[in-house]
Amino acid sequence: MNPTPSQTVGPFYGYALPFPGGGDLAAPADPAGITVHGYVHDGAGDPVPDALLEFWQADASGELRGAPGTLRRDLVDGSVIGRHGVDFTGFGRVATDADGRWTLRTVMPGNGYISVCVFARGLLHHLFTRIYFGQDPFLDTVPPQRRHTLMAVREREGVHRFDIHLQGEKETVFFDFG
Amino acid sequence: MTQPLTQADIDRELREAPAGPPSGHPDRDFAPYRSSVLRHPKQPLISVKDPDAAELSGPVFGVTDVTALDADLTRQHPGEPLGERITVQGRVLDRDGRPVRGQLVEVWQANASGRYRHQRDDHPAPLDPNFTGVGRCLTDDEGRYAFTTIKPGAYPWRNHVNAWRPAHIHFSLFGAAFTQRLVTQMYFPGDPLFPYDPILNSVTDERARQRLVAAYAHELSQPEWSLGYRWDIVLDGPAATWMEEGR
Numbered sequence: 001m002n003p004t005p006s007q008t009v010g011p012f013y014g015y016a017l018p019f020p021g022g023g024d025l026a027a028p029a030d031p032a033g034i035t036v037h038g039y040v041h042d043g044a045g046d047p048v049p050d051a052l053l054e055f056w057q058a059d060a061s062g063e064l065r066g067a068p069g070t071l072r073r074d075l076v077d078g079s080v081i082g083r084h085g086v087d088f089t090g091f092g093r094v095a096t097d098a099d100g101r102w103t104l105r106t107v108m109p110g111n112g113y114i115s116v117c118v119f120a121r122g123l124l125h126h127l128f129t130r131i132y133f134g135q136d137p138f139l140d141t142v143p144p145q146r147r148h149t150l151m152a153v154r155e156r157e158g159v160h161r162f163d164i165h166l167q168g169e170k171e172t173v174f175f176d177f178g
Numbered sequence: 179m180t181q182p183l184t185q186a187d188i189d190r191e192l193r194e195a196p197a198g199p200p201s202g203h204p205d206r207d208f209a210p211y212r213s214s215v216l217r218h219p220k221q222p223l224i225s226v227k228d229p230d231a232a233e234l235s236g237p238v239f240g241v242t243d244v245t246a247l248d249a250d251l252t253r254q255h256p257g258e259p260l261g262e263r264i265t266v267q268g269r270v271l272d273r274d275g276r277p278v279r280g281q282l283v284e285v286w287q288a289n290a291s292g293r294y295r296h297q298r299d300d301h302p303a304p305l306d307p308n309f310t311g312v313g314r315c316l317t318d319d320e321g322r323y324a325f326t327t328i329k330p331g332a333y334p335w336r337n338h339v340n341a342w343r344p345a346h347i348h349f350s351l352f353g354a355a356f357t358q359r360l361v362t363q364m365y366f367p368g369d370p371l372f373p374y375d376p377i378l379n380s381v382t383d384e385r386a387r388q389r390l391v392a393a394y395a396h397e398l399s400q401p402e403w404s405l406g407y408r409w410d411i412v413l414d415g416p417a418a419t420w421m422e423e424g425r
Contacts, residue, residue: 001275003414004389005202005381007363008211010348012294016286016312017350043216056237056356064232068240071282071314078245091237115232117359122213124204124380126361127223128233142224166217176223177233177357177415 006125011050013119014095018052019071019080023094025055025106027085032060036114036131036152036160037103040096042122043167047100051120053164055092055104062110066090112136113150118164118174127174131162142173149173183212183338185374192379201414202386210376212337234418236356239282239316248314251285251327259309261290261328263404266364266392269321270411272353277321278413284350285313285325292331292345301333326404332371344371344378349411357415364409365391 009017026033040048058064067087074081083089094102106114114131132139132150139147149172152160164172191210198205206218226233252259266285270278288294288311291303295310313325330345346363353359365378372378381387389412398406 001271001273001412002386002389003201003203003273004360004362004411005386006204006360007348007377007380007390008213009350009361010363012288012296012299013286013348015295015310016348017284043220046216048217054359056232056235058232064235066235066238068238069242070237071239071243073242073245075245078247089237109232111232113232115356117356119361120217122211122215122217124206124208124211124214124218124377126359127206127219128357138228146221167219171219171221173221174219174223175226175233177226177231 008121008124009052009119011121013052018093018095021080021082023092023102023104024082025057025089025092025104027083030107032107033105034108034158034160035103035105036162037101038162038164039100040102040118040120040164041100041166041168041170045168047096048120048166049096049098049100051096051100051118053094053096053102054117054119055094055106055114056117057090057106057109057114058111059088059090060107060110064090108133116164118166120166123166127166128177129164129172129174133160146173185338185340188338188341188374188376192376195382198380198382202381202383202389203414204380208376208380211380229418233356234416236354236358237352239280239352241316243282244314244316249325251309251311251313251325254310255308257308259289259306259328261309263326264329264407265324265326265398265400265404266347266407266409267322267324267398268408268410270317270323270351270353270413271321272358272413272417273415277319278317278351278353279319279321281317281352281354283315283317283323285327285347287311287327287330287347288333290328290331292333303331303333329366337376342371342374344369344375351411351413353413353415353417355415355417358413358417359415360411360413362411363390366407367391367394
């Protein structure tokens with residue numbers, strides 16, 4: 001069947017799509033928790049304050065279990081009360097802030113990478129990329145001079161930086177899954 | 179100093195725009211929509227054909243993630259919102275025509291006056307204290323979704339002088355795989371603003387554009403209550419074959 005075409009997420013998704021704790025995949029008490037953070041930049045190098053990032057990843061053992069409950073709701077007032085912290089849902093959603101910055105609190109994916117889906121005002125069709133934390137055979141399939149755009153930079157124990165450049169000299173590698 | 183862009187400038191750019199990809203999706207490089215200029219990659223996308231790719235599976239949602247009120251945008255406040263009450267319903271299918279079951283559908287929209295409940299929306303049209311404009315539901319075993327809401331208004335934006343968006347409802351959809359993720363906009367049939375809008379016309383193929391327009395469905399209208407629209411959605415992208423029987 002012919003697919004329904006994509007359209008931009010626009011500028012006003014902010015009261016609809018983000019939710020409290022959207023970037024908190026790891027339970028607060030999880031000693032294996034890591035922080036992954038960065039900026040989204042446009043082709044002029046300016047931060048993108050109205051991007052929305054979604055993350056999908058395996059748990060620490062490499063399993064893609066995908067438990068429900070990312071948006072777990074309060075039955076009294078309908079508010080989002082967050083993941084219950086036992087199952088790993090594998091899904092996160094974070095809007096960039098006024099500085100174009102985002103933060104994810106998660107666990108190291110057992111299969112080596114976190115999948116990222118990028119939405120933004122001005123972006124008519126979302127983009128997929130990946131965050132790698134070390135060498136991986138997959139990276140050999142990417143042109144060598146662009147490989148680093150898929151690699152998080154370890155800043156200190158448990159803290160990793162990953163910037164996304166939608167365009168320009170530092171343009172991030174984006175994927176087509178066909 | 180450059181002259182402000184007029185509708186005539188945009189009309190000319192739309193006439194001269196090259197045809198988009200055969201899939202019907204917009205080319206991300208679509209200058210008539212000015213915000214796209216610095217926000218599209220210029221390097222080609224890298225093709226991934228890995229049967230073990232994490233993206234061939236995807237997030238799962240369940241009954242804990244939605245509440246019954248989420249699907250009725252007219253009942254989320256003490257009073258009733260102003261506007262024309264409508265229902266929008268349809269099916270979510272994958273590109274092989276299989277229903278997408280138990281997956282999350284999210285919607286957001288302007289109110290009947292064309293104003294979003296967002297502090298960056300400064301269109302001088304009234305906010306409606308009885309309308310937020312956000313809804314969610316899970317698809318059923320046939321892939322069906324349904325929302326009750328009010329028809330959103332058209333609104334101005336600053337792409338060019340006198341730019342107006344046709345009335346639309348934003349939709350966010352998940353399939354069985356992350357590759358099938360879709361964010362799009364549903365339009366209403368016969369809107370006179372269609373030819374002027376660079377976002378809708380970023381879909382350059384007329385038949386593909388029609389797939390973004392809901393059908394008025396008289397059999398879905400409810401006497402003395404609401405007007406019915408039908409809009410089916412087909413998600414693009416592959417999924418792992420072991421997902422076929424659903425979860």
